[in-house]
Amino acid sequence: MxxxxxxxxxxxxxxxxxxxxxxxxxxxxxxxxxxxxxxxxxxxxxxxxxxxxxxxxxxxxxxxxxxxxxxxxxxxxxxxxxxxxxxxxxxxxxxxxxxxxxxxxxxxxxxxxxxxxxxxxxxxxxxxxxxxxxxxxxxxxxxxxxxxxxxxxxxxxxxxxxxxxxxxxxxxxxxxxxxxxxxxxxxxxxxxxxxxxxxxxxxxxxxxxxxxxxxxxxxxxxxxxxxVNGMFTANPNLVPQAYSLNHISYEEAMELSHFGAKVLYPPTLQPLLDKNIEIHIKNTFEPEAPGTIISKSSKKNFRWVTGITHIDSIKLLNIEGSGMVGIPGFSKRFFEVLFQEHINVVLITQASSEHSICIAVKADEAEKAKEALDESFDAEIAFKKIKPVEIEDDVSIIALVGDRMKSHHGLSGKMFSALGNNNINIRAIAQGSSERNISAVIAKKDVTKALNTLHEQFFEVPSKELNLFITGVGNVGSKLLDQLKKQETYLLDKLRLKVRVLAVSNSRKMYFDEDGIDLGNWQKLLETGEQADKKLFFKRVKQFNLRNSIFVDNTASAEISGWYKDYLANSISVVTCNKIACADAFENYENLQNLAREYGASFLYETNVGAGLPIIDTLQNLMASGDRIKKIQAVLSGSLNFVFNNYNATDPFYKVVETAMKEGYTEPDPKIDLSGVDVARKILILARESGHQLELEDIERDDFLSAESLNSETNNKFFELLKRDEPEFQNLYRDAEKENAELKYVAQLEDGKARVGLQKVHEHHPFANLSGSDNIVLFFTDRYPEQPLIVKGAGAGAEVTASGIFADIIRIGKK
Structure with missing residues (x-):
């Protein structure tokens, strides 16, 4: 039958x-x-x-x-x-x-x-x-x-x-x-x-x-x-990657159903346990699907953790005070009150100091429990031996469940580490002596992120999902999106990284899709988006509350860089080619570094100095390994290098600058590059990474442009002044040519002092014969005192800058 x-x-x-x-x-x-x-x-x-x-x-x-x-x-x-x-x-x-x-x-x-x-x-x-x-x-x-x-x-x-x-x-x-x-x-x-x-x-x-x-x-x-097709590893409505379990034990089913798995009513197991009657959970609409078999043993499961589940409608009650310490029978009184009020305790945790007891109860029973407990302990409360019961709402319980958990070490460490890395705070923890269940109380708003984080940790093929929110989709941003699309399969197959872009924005529009944006059609989708709003963009990213979230800034906007602190303070990593934040007041630079450390986020800006070149990474590795920087000499402006490599006093200087601008080697305002401000910011960043507390005004700058051209308000006016000053540029070139030297815009850091300016470089110097927009950095250190450590390569251009940003994203994925 x-x-x-x-x-x-x-x-x-x-x-x-x-x-x-x-x-x-x-x-x-x-x-x-x-x-x-x-x-x-x-x-x-x-x-x-x-x-x-x-x-x-x-x-x-x-x-x-x-x-x-x-x-x-x-x-x-x-x-x-x-x-x-x-x-x-x-x-x-x-x-x-x-x-x-x-x-x-x-x-x-x-x-x-x-x-x-x-x-x-x-x-x-x-x-x-x-x-x-x-x-x-x-x-x-x-x-x-x-x-x-x-x-x-x-x-x-x-x-x-x-x-x-x-x-x-x-x-x-x-x-x-x-x-x-x-x-x-x-x-x-x-x-x-x-x-x-x-x-x-x-x-x-x-x-x-x-x-x-x-x-x-x-x-x-x-x-x-x-x-549904049986009991799942997690709620499939919240965790899209969840899958049905073929076989679980009665105890596992009891734990999962108790902690919110709606497929099975918890008391169902009571009449079946002793008689070993199997339960087959099947899908009415897919009766041919195997479903889940619940029986005495779950040995067919090969994973240590069987499922992840949660309870939403709960509240925490906390009672604490010195009057609890060493008092026999206090816990008995506490739980007796709840028993008399027919209040079921979902979770219990007590400090080993006996100074506090924390329990979770159904949300609709919390006030009743508080009133009963406060009344029972009114004398202790009056004499301030204990505090009145405190209720904490907007919390949920998440739980790892599995028969085999007790025979595997380190599961709780993995669980709490994964949650901590995604800024999910744990309010209370409980683990039974059977070790079949590890439960934690977290904020209700973090449930979806927590379930997905733990499912990724314990159930999925070792891979990591990165969720990108990208602002700035011009030259650099569009190249980055192209690279992400092209490398999607490689990243998943070779590096086990699933990279999703959930938002794109320019100065006019922004577009969000929580399921991920089609990178083959992002331009059209962006045009259908809403009006760009930096505050709303941040609010949306925060509301998504996704694990491994990364804000990517491809702009040169000071206003956008001002939002970095907010992203980092919410454990959202920041990757940027925007130099303004790291070249801002040292106090702000240091604050961003501290926020990243405090909230477990990454703050990466390799492209601030050398586009795709690993300059900052190299410097950080030198410092971390105990080396000491004695001197840095560098050609750090790909745009200025391009300009002086192509200027030969035949074609006018302004024409070469126009070419550099058209090919994407300069900022939209070329004065930023030609004034040396950009190079000053770069050497300032390297100085700070080397341990010096310098400000931008501390960088000595030798200008080769006239003050009038530097103060011009429009690009048209700027180019007019470059035409006027052509004789000066020709003189600079002829003087270098007479000495068989090249003109390079050089940055130098030595003895805690930094300067930038145009220099004549002779043929045997490492800076000589730099082609195109190449950059070069010489690191003179205790370990490299005479022959410097050299990093050299393309230092400008949308493609290489995008690749540098891409590399920083990969660094976060490998973290």
Whole structure:
């Protein structure tokens, strides 16, 4: 004999009921079937909503009642031929007449007792089972309907169910011995108490009904049909990568269902454990899918952790004070108060100093618990031996569950490390001695991020998801997006990095997509976006609250760099080619470094100095290994190097600058490059990375441009002045040519002092013969005193700058 239970989602429409009938008929081909039915999807909620409205003298309950009745009558008309409808339509209307009478009583008394609530909430299962029974009769099946209130006897107080198994098992065995049929139809959820008054088995109790019957009849299996393919490694609505588990143990299922896995009602396991009756959780809409088998052992699982789950509707209660320390019986008093108030404790943690006790309870019981505890300990509170109970809301519990966790070391370390690296603060921790469960209380807003972080850590092929929010999609930004698209497969296959771009922005528009932006179509998508707003951009990134979030700044905007501190303070890493932040006041530069360390975020700016060249990384490695910088000499402006490599006093200087500007070697305002400010910022950054507390005004600068051209307000005016000053540029070139030297704009740091300016470089110097826009840096250190460590290569251009930003993103991924 088979026993099948179908949940409300499987019975939401007449079409779904027909699908259920097909599944039942397939089982009937093999043996007799007992089928337990929930109410039609959403009906139990509607029944209780109506009761609440009636208790508040809100006549809207009648509208809901009318709609609910119509829904059931419509299902009858859709399922049954006209000739078979009259009898069941009469029965359905009779049930709704009884419901209407109950609601009228609640309305008139302005009171809704637990007893009335249980009676009302059970009507959904009775109605659905009656209708389905008539439907199967119309299919000419040998079916028998029985009211489970005649079989199951229980005591139900404050949502806590105690089944009288001695009486219940006898009722069930007697009934099935006396009544023979191919197909038995039983309403789930409903029962009666010792006085014969209708009651229920608690929300989700239809699972429990099937388990009670299976246990009484010593069946081998219980089939629970629902709308998902079994129990998952995590909630698939919150963790898209979650997958169904093929096999778990009773204990694992109990832990997962207790901590929020909605697929199985926790008490369901009670009648099955001792008899080793398997539970098969199946999908009504994909019956061929394997689903999940729950049995005594989960040895088929190869992972240490079986699942991750969470509970949302909880609050923390904390009691603390010196009056608790070393006082025998304090905990007994504490928990006795909660017992007397019928308050269930979800999680307990106590400091080893005995100075505090922290518990988690259902959110709707927190105030009641606080009042009872404060009243019980009023004397201690009055004498300030303990503080009044504090309630903390907006929290959730997340839990790792698995039978094999106890035989594997370091799981809790991995769990807390993964959460900490994503700025998820843990308020309380609990771990049972069985080591089957590690629970932590976190902020409710962090639940999705925490579940995804832990799922990535424990269940996915070792890989890391990086979530990018990119502002600035001009020359550099567009090249970066091209590179990300091109390397997507390589990053996943070779480096185990899944890089997603969730936002792009320019000065006009910004576009967000939490599922990831199609990098083959980002330009068109951006045009459909909303008006760019830096504050709103940050707010959205923060609201997404995703693990491994990275803000990428490809602009030269001082305003955007001012937001770095906010991103870092929210554990959002920052990657930037924008030099302004690192060349700002030393206090601000140091603050950004401290924020990155404090909040576990990365602040990377390799491209601030040499585009794609590993200059800062090299310097940081030298410093970290204990070397000391004695002197740095460098050609750090790819744009200035390009200009002076191509200027030969034949073509005018302004023409060479125009070419550099068109090819992307200069900023949109070329004065930033030609004034030497850009180079001064770069040597300032290297000085700070070397341990010197310099400001930008401390950098000595030798200008080769006239003051008038440096102060010009527009590019047109600037180029006019370059034309006027052409003789000066020619003189500079001719003087160098006479000495068989080249003109290079050089930056130098020595003895804590830095300067930048145009210099003549002779043919044997390492700076000679630099081609195109190449940069070069000479590091003279204690380890490299005579022959410097040299970093040389392309130091400007959108492609190489984008590659430098890309490299910083990869560094974060490998962290």
């Amino acid at each position: 088979y026993i099948l239970k179908f949940g409300g989602s499987s019975l939401a429409t007449s079409e779904r009921i027909k699908l259920v009938a097909k599944t039942i008929q397939e089982h009937l081909e093999k043996d007799a079937v007992i089928s337990v039915f929930s109410a039609f999807g959403g009906v139990t909620n509607d029944l209780l909503t109506m009761a609440e409205l009636a208790s508040k003298e809100d006549l809207r309950y009648k509208e809901v009642l009318e709609k609910t009745e119509k829904r059931h009558l419509d299902v009858v008309r859709e399922l049954l031929p006209v000739t078979a409808q009259s009898g069941i339509l009469s029965k359905v209307k009779n049930q709704f007449n009884r419901l209407e009478t109950l609601y009228e009583g609640v309305y008139l008394l302005n009171e809704l007792s637990d007893k009335t609530r249980h009676v009302i909430s059970g009507f959904g299962e009775i109605l659905s089972s009656m209708i389905i029974a008539e439907y199967f009769k119309s299919l000419n099946l040998d079916s028998l309907f029985t009211d489970s209130r005649k079989l199951i006897v229980c005591k139900n107080t404050n949502e806590k169910v105690v089944v009288n198994y001695e009486v219940t098992n006898k009722n069930i065995t007697d009934f099935f011995q006396e009544h023979k049929a191919d197909f038995y139809i039983v309403p789930g959820f409903v029962a009666k108490n010792d006085q014969g008054v209708p009651t229920t088995l608690g929300r989700g109790g239809s699972d429990f009904t099937a388990a009670i019957i299976a246990g009484a009849l010593d069946l081998n299996k219980v089939y629970i049909y629902t709308d």
